[in-house]
Amino acid sequence: MSQANSEGESSGARRGAGAYQMLWDCRFCGTAKLLGVTHRHCPNCGAAQDPAWRYFPSEEDMVALDDHKYVGADVICPACSQPNSAESKFCIECGAELAAGQVVQTQGVRGIGTGVAAADTRRDVVKDQFDAEMKRAGVTKDGPGFLSTTKGRVILAAIIGVAILACAGIIYALTYSKAVTGEVEQMTWERVVNLQEYRQVPGEAWEDDVPNGAYALSCHREEHGTRRVEDGSHEECEDVDKGDGSFERQCTTVIDYRDEPVYDDRCSFTVDSWLDGRSITASGTGKQPAPDWPEVTLAGGTYGKERERARHETYAVVVRDSDGDEHTCEFDDQSDWAQYDVGAKVDLEVGIGGAADCDSLKLAS
Numbered sequence: 499m500s501q502a503n504s505e506g507e508s509s510g511a512r513r514g515a516g517a518y519q520m521l522w523d524c525r526f527c528g529t530a531k532l533l534g535v536t537h538r539h540c541p542n543c544g545a546a547q548d549p550a551w552r553y554f555p556s557e558e559d560m561v562a563l564d565d566h567k568y569v570g571a572d573v574i575c576p577a578c579s580q581p582n583s584a585e586s587k588f589c590i591e592c593g594a595e596l597a598a599g600q601v602v603q604t605q606g607v608r609g610i611g612t613g614v615a616a617a618d619t620r621r622d623v624v625k626d627q628f629d630a631e632m633k634r635a636g637v638t639k640d641g642p643g644f645l646s647t648t649k650g651r652v653i654l655a656a657i658i659g660v661a662i663l664a665c666a667g668i669i670y671a672l673t674y675s676k677a678v679t680g681e682v683e684q685m686t687w688e689r690v691v692n693l694q695e696y697r698q699v700p701g702e703a704w705e706d707d708v709p710n711g712a713y714a715l716s717c718h719r720e721e722h723g724t725r726r727v728e729d730g731s732h733e734e735c736e737d738v739d740k741g742d743g744s745f746e747r748q749c750t751t752v753i754d755y756r757d758e759p760v761y762d763d764r765c766s767f768t769v770d771s772w773l774d775g776r777s778i779t780a781s782g783t784g785k786q787p788a789p790d791w792p793e794v795t796l797a798g799g800t801y802g803k804e805r806e807r808a809r810h811e812t813y814a815v816v817v818r819d820s821d822g823d824e825h826t827c828e829f830d831d832q833s834d835w836a837q838y839d840v841g842a843k844v845d846l847e848v849g850i851g852g853a854a855d856c857d858s859l860k861l862a863s
C-alpha cells in the first residue's frame with residue numbers, strides 16, 4: 499500500500515529522514531529561499547538572518563545537510579539582538595558576551611504524515627508582527643466582555659436572585675405538610691402465592707454458553723465478532739525546526755491493522771427449566787374473616803408440574819380526611835394494619851400536592 503503510494507507520486511518521492519536546511523527570505527533586498535545554515539547573512543545585501551524569518555521548504559526545495567553537527571538552537575545576543583551559534587561565547591556582530599542570551603524561538607514541528615511537503619511554510623512575518631502588536635495594545639474586534647459592563651452585572655445578579663428564590667420554593671414545597679384528622683372508611687388485604695412451572699424451553703447460544711443439561715443441539719458456523727490483525731506498515735514523518743537554521747526530518751514506522759472475522763459454533767437447543775407461572779391471590783376486606791393464604795393445588799407430571807416460588811402480603815387502610823379527601827396507606831406487616839378498625843379516628847400529615855405521608859398515620863389520641 500505505502501510502496502504503491504510513494505512510487506506512484508509523479509512530483510518526486512518523499513525525502514528520507516535526516517538533517518535539512520531551513521529557508522529564509524531577506525526582508526531588506528527581497529532575496530528568497532536563502533539557506534538557514536549556510537547563509538547567516540544575506541549574500542546579496544549583507545543583512546543578518548533573523549530566525550523569525552525561517553520557514554520549512556517544500557519537498558522540492560529541500561537541501562540536505564551532510565555531516566551537520568547540531569550544537570543547539572541559536573542564542574540571541576543580549577546587546578544587539580543578532581542570533582549566534584550556540585557554540586559561540588561572544589557575539590559575531592558586536593562581541594558582547596552571550597551567556598545571558600535567550601535561545602531563539604523555533605518554527606516548531608511540521609507534520610507530513612504519509613505524504614510529502616507540498617508547499618513551504620513561508621508566512622507574512624511583517625503582518626504577523628503587526629497583528630500581535632495590535633492584540634497587545636488591546637485593539638481587538640471583540641467588544642468588552644459582557645460581565646465588565648454594569649448592565650451585564652445587574653442581569654447576572656437578577657438571574658442568581660431568581661435561581662435562589664426558585665430553590666427556596668422547591669425546598670418549601672418538598673418539606674411542607676399539614677396535619678389533618680380523618681376516619682378509616684375501609685380496610686383491605688391481599689395475599690399472593692407465585693408459582694413456577696417446569697417446561698421444555700428452546701434456546702440459542704454460542705457453543706461455550708450452552709447451558710448444562712441442554713439437548714437436541716443443532717449447531718452451525720457463524721461469524722462471532724472480529725479481531726485486529728497486523729496488515730503491513732507505513733511510514734509517517736514530521737519535520738522539527740532545530741533552531742540553528744536546520745531541521746530534522748523524523749520518520750517512524752506505523753503498523754497497519756485490519757479486522758478479520760472470527761467464526762464460532764452457534765447452537766439451538768432445548769433445555770428443561772423452571773419458568774414463572776401462575777399467581778394465586780386471596781383478598782378480602784375487614785379483619786373478619788381473618789386474612790389467610792389462598793389454597794394452592796400444584797399441578798403434577800413431568801412437564802407442566804408446578805412449585806411455589808414466593809409469597810407476598812399487602813394490607814391497606816383507606817382514610818377519608820376532614821377536608822373530604824381520600825388517602826390509601828399500605829402496610830407490609832399485618833400487625834401494623836390490624837391496629838385500625840373501620841370507623842376509627844386517625845391523625846395524618848398531608849403534603850402540598852395532597853399526598854398522604856403514611857408514616858405519620860396514627861390513631862387519634
Ligand SMILES: [Zn+2]
Pocket residue numbers: 524525526527528529540541542543544545
Ligand atoms: Zn538581502
Ligand SMILES: [Zn+2]
Pocket residue numbers: 575576577578579580589590591592593594
Ligand atoms: Zn551582538
